[in-house]
Amino acid sequence: MEQYIIKGGRPLVGEVTIGGAKNAALGILAAAIMTNDTVTIENLPNVRDINVLLQAIEGIGAKVERVNSNIVKINGSQIGSVSIDYEFIRKIRASYYLLGALLGKYKKAQVALPGGCNIGSRPIDQHIKGFEALGAKVNIEHGMIDAHAKELIGKHIYLDVVSVGATINIMLASCLADGKTTLENAAKEPHIVDVANFLNSMGADIKGAGTDVIKITGVKELKGSEYSIIPDQIEAGTFMLAAAATHGDVLVKNVIPKHLEAITAKLVEIGAQVEEFDDSVRVVATKRLGHTHIKTLPYPGFPTDMQPQMASLLAVSKGTSIVTESIFENRFKYVDELSRMGATVKVEGNSAIIDGVKGLTGAVVSAPDLRAGAALVIAGLVAEGFTIVDQIEYIERGYEDFDEKLQGLGARMEKVDIEDEKAVKKFKLKVS
Numbered sequence: 521m522e523q524y525i526i527k528g529g530r531p532l533v534g535e536v537t538i539g540g541a542k543n544a545a546l547g548i549l550a551a552a553i554m555t556n557d558t559v560t561i562e563n564l565p566n567v568r569d570i571n572v573l574l575q576a577i578e579g580i581g582a583k584v585e586r587v588n589s590n591i592v593k594i595n596g597s598q599i600g601s602v603s604i605d606y607e608f609i610r611k612i613r614a615s616y617y618l619l620g621a622l623l624g625k626y627k628k629a630q631v632a633l634p635g636g637c638n639i640g641s642r643p644i645d646q647h648i649k650g651f652e653a654l655g656a657k658v659n660i661e662h663g664m665i666d667a668h669a670k671e672l673i674g675k676h677i678y679l680d681v682v683s684v685g686a687t688i689n690i691m692l693a694s695c696l697a698d699g700k701t702t703l704e705n706a707a708k709e710p711h712i713v714d715v716a717n718f719l720n721s722m723g724a725d726i727k728g729a730g731t732d733v734i735k736i737t738g739v740k741e742l743k744g745s746e747y748s749i750i751p752d753q754i755e756a757g758t759f760m761l762a763a764a765a766t767h768g769d770v771l772v773k774n775v776i777p778k779h780l781e782a783i784t785a786k787l788v789e790i791g792a793q794v795e796e797f798d799d800s801v802r803v804v805a806t807k808r809l810g811h812t813h814i815k816t817l818p819y820p821g822f823p824t825d826m827q828p829q830m831a832s833l834l835a836v837s838k839g840t841s842i843v844t845e846s847i848f849e850n851r852f853k854y855v856d857e858l859s860r861m862g863a864t865v866k867v868e869g870n871s872a873i874i875d876g877v878k879g880l881t882g883a884v885v886s887a888p889d890l891r892a893g894a895a896l897v898i899a900g901l902v903a904e905g906f907t908i909v910d911q912i913e914y915i916e917r918g919y920e921d922f923d924e925k926l927q928g929l930g931a932r933m934e935k936v937d938i939e940d941e942k943a944v945k946k947f948k949l950k951v952s
């Protein structure tokens with residue numbers, strides 16, 4: 521087990537390059553097994569969730585060749601099983617995409633119920649509603665979802681809630697169905713568009729991704745493709761907020777500035793400077809920033825996956841901010857940890873009321889989930905003294921080389937073994 525040790529109090533300065541989007545990559549890897557040809561995927565983030573999904577795909581017989589840490593070739597022609605029952609697959613959310621992909625290709629699939637971050641109850645009724653509308657029978661037994669159909673037939677499907685996962689899953693299953701599927705009240709996140717673009721590059725016929733009505737005309741088969749995944753909006757946003765919180769000056773490279781608008785707008789509102797270039801953004805903060813109110817919403821609203829990191833920034837900004845979480849009911853688990861570092865935050869219902877303090881002090885804290893973990897690292901970078909963040913396996917689910925990228929911006933932090941007291945002492949000596 522590893523942990524981060526951080527000596528805070530230094531502005532982040534320099535350039536950082538953002539990797540491929542985890543949440544697009546998960547849908548794309550599942551889609552890749554839907555053809556019997558070879559698919560090459562570039563700009564794949566080398567993070568834990570992706571590696572778990574690749575192992576699952578290999579486990580059912582697909583050929584997975586890692587060309588390097590960010591390029592993979594996948595061939596799904598030898599898939600011998602449609603049953604994914606690995607203990608580890610339950611740890612990731614996106615295992616559910618194998619349901620849509622296998623159901624679309626083989627008209628049957630059995631996948632363990634998904635895991636992912638424990639940020640709320642996270643039902644999958646809309647995925648099931650979509651599969652059933654296409655003609656599948658879906659049963660849940662012994663922790664497994666079983667879906668099968670004689671044939672899948674395109675339908676008009678209206679999602680009762682805007683769901684990223686259900687939108688992608690229904691796109692996956694319906695692109696090999698007979699006839700046309702119209703998906704209304706679809707999610708519009710950039711990763712939805714990326715998965716649709718990838719499927720179209722394989723020969724699918726999907727129109728309207730990025731709007732709330734997606735039309736999918738089924739095709740007989742999909743073919744091989746070479747595809748590069750879009751940059752990770754959330755990784756980029758995390759570095760933008762870390763730059764602002766530490767009063768730094770960071771050029772965040774390899775991004776699509778349009779995808780970052782909700783974050784940029786809030787940063788500008790509280791007094792940071794944000795300069796947009798073609799494929800990078802520069803964030804500069806020279807003084808303590810101001811307060812604002814945030815409400816998480818589906819894209820293009822403020823992303824729930826940026827809510828904890830924004831709370832860390834507002835915890836050290838001037839004035840009172842209110843952060844309202846409207847997507848998941850249990851996404852404030854980091855608040856107690858932030859309070860241990862001196863933040864003044866009170867949770868009332870689905871809002872956190874943050875009274876900004878001048879500074880934080882380092883403490884030993886635990887990452888309760890992926891983005892909350894990133895938020896605690898931001899707090900540690902700001903805090904006076906040493907912060908230890910443990911349970912970093914959550915952070916590594918979604919951030920590639922997080923410690924190394926932050927070190928590249930001047931952060932004094934290291935990843936050390938939790939048992940290795942000498943390493944902690946050595947780090948403390950080095951930075952004192």
Ligand SMILES: CC(=O)N[C@H]1[C@@H](OP(=O)(O)OP(=O)(O)OC[C@H]2O[C@@H](n3ccc(=O)[nH]c3=O)[C@H](O)[C@@H]2O)O[C@H](CO)[C@@H](O)[C@@H]1O
Binds near residue numbers: 543613642681824825
């Ligand atoms: C792997 C992945 O891409 N994860 C992202 C995905 O999660 P995920 O796909 O799980 O999130 P959804 O967009 O599906 O969830 C949105 C809301 O809809 C509800 N809901 C969802 C499905 C369903 O069948 N029934 C239902 O009620 C959820 O409880 C939640 O309140 O989108 C979330 C919202 O942007 C992000 O925080 C996650 O990082």
Ligand SMILES: C=C(OP(=O)(O)O)C(=O)O
Binds near residue numbers: 636637639
């Ligand atoms: C919540 C997240 O991931 P998952 O849906 O895989 O738990 C996330 O990426 O912030």
